[in-house]
Amino acid sequence: MxxxxxxxxxxxxxxxxxxxxxxxxxDMIGTETELLETRLGGYSPRDRPNDMARLSQGxxxxxxxxxxxxxxxxxxxxxxxxxxxxxxxxxxxxxPPGLRWIDVAAAMGPSPSCWLSDPPLWRxxxxxxPKGSSPSLAHDPRPKWQSLPKAxxxxxxxxxxxxxxxxxxxSWYSFPTP
Amino acid sequence: MxxxxxxxxxxxxxxxxxxxxxxxxxxxxxxxxxxPPRPPQMGASRMxxxxxxxxxxxxxxxxxxxxxxxxxxxxxxxxxMTKLKAPSIGPTIAAMESRDVETLKNRVRAGLPADAEGRxxxxxxxxxIKGHVPK
Numbered sequence: 001m002x003x004x005x006x007x008x009x010x011x012x013x014x015x016x017x018x019x020x021x022x023x024x025x026x027d028m029i030g031t032e033t034e035l036l037e038t039r040l041g042g043y044s045p046r047d048r049p050n051d052m053a054r055l056s057q058g059x060x061x062x063x064x065x066x067x068x069x070x071x072x073x074x075x076x077x078x079x080x081x082x083x084x085x086x087x088x089x090x091x092x093x094x095x096p097p098g099l100r101w102i103d104v105a106a107a108m109g110p111s112p113s114c115w116l117s118d119p120p121l122w123r124x125x126x127x128x129x130p131k132g133s134s135p136s137l138a139h140d141p142r143p144k145w146q147s148l149p150k151a152x153x154x155x156x157x158x159x160x161x162x163x164x165x166x167x168x169x170x171s172w173y174s175f176p177t178p
Numbered sequence: 179m180x181x182x183x184x185x186x187x188x189x190x191x192x193x194x195x196x197x198x199x200x201x202x203x204x205x206x207x208x209x210x211x212x213x214p215p216r217p218p219q220m221g222a223s224r225m226x227x228x229x230x231x232x233x234x235x236x237x238x239x240x241x242x243x244x245x246x247x248x249x250x251x252x253x254x255x256x257x258x259m260t261k262l263k264a265p266s267i268g269p270t271i272a273a274m275e276s277r278d279v280e281t282l283k284n285r286v287r288a289g290l291p292a293d294a295e296g297r298x299x300x301x302x303x304x305x306x307i308k309g310h311v312p313k
Contacts, residue, residue, distance in 0.1 A: 059184075063197070063303060073263030074263065074264075074265065076263060077260050077263040077264050078199065079262060080249065081199045081247065081302055084247035084249065085189060085245050085247050085302075085304045087306075088245045088247070089189050089306055092245075092306060092308070093185065093187055093308060095185075103279060150227055165195075178222060
């Protein structure tokens with residue numbers, strides 16, 4: 001505890017994201033992966049298949065509590081990775097324009113909102129803030145809930161909800177236009 | 179709850195196949211006999227597990243794909259200091275003896291080749307899935 005760094009601003013995150021995009025390839029998908037990795041000379045732990053078993057063994061060790069308390073550090077450490085994947089993921093989902101978005105359980109900071117609200121066709125409504133989530137959200141002006149409201153506070157016939165679980169996945173729930 | 183015709187999709191880091199961004203360090207920690215904290219139920223990130231879940235939920239037109247990305251760090255120290263911010267391995271490494279930390283750093287460094295400018299580039303991979311609620 002005690003580490004409550006100032007969260008990144010949207011401008012800072014956008015700038016970081018732009019720099020990352022310039023230095024990283026995000027279009028590596030499916031069968032192109034191996035080819036592109038070879039071309040870029042990039043290292044992947046997958047180059048060491050004999051060590052992969054250790055990761056599985058790791059799943060068997062006692063699960064210890066992982067506390068997410070440093071939103072800015074997490075953004076730098078993982079958020080940049082997540083956006084690189086997220087951009088490809090969104091292109092693949094190809095959601096129709098004009099949807100409204102909600103961030104569910106985005107406990108770590110403001111980056112998802114910047115990431116999603118950057119394109120003008122997406123609009124941001126609010127986020128779920130679980131108990132114990134990042135203190136960096138304290139000054140986030142978006143509406144927050146402790147859990148998904150039974151009556152969603154939106155009135156659009158075409159909302160789309162987005163969910164981020166800290167550290168390793170995004171989940172999306174869409175409600176298409178009738 | 180998703181409307182008829184709505185999309186349900188997710189991606190998850192390939193936690194057991196070397197796709198997680200922290201895996202270059204986690205692998206070496208395992209190699210040193212250390213057991214850093216891991217997220218629960220990492221097996222859920224397997225593509226087969228995702229597909230089973232989507233099919234069991236009755237979703238249609240289920241498609242999967244792998245998403246691999248690369249990120250470049252200015253140098254090894256940039257990579258190392260950034261990754262120490264991880265709430266999983268960070269506290270574990272902070273509690274290690276300094277000589278053990280140096281051993282770990284050297285092991286990780288040996289596995290992460292730098293380019294001519296000293297930059298570190300490596301990849302991470304996620305499993306993505308999408309499907310539709312029947313209309």
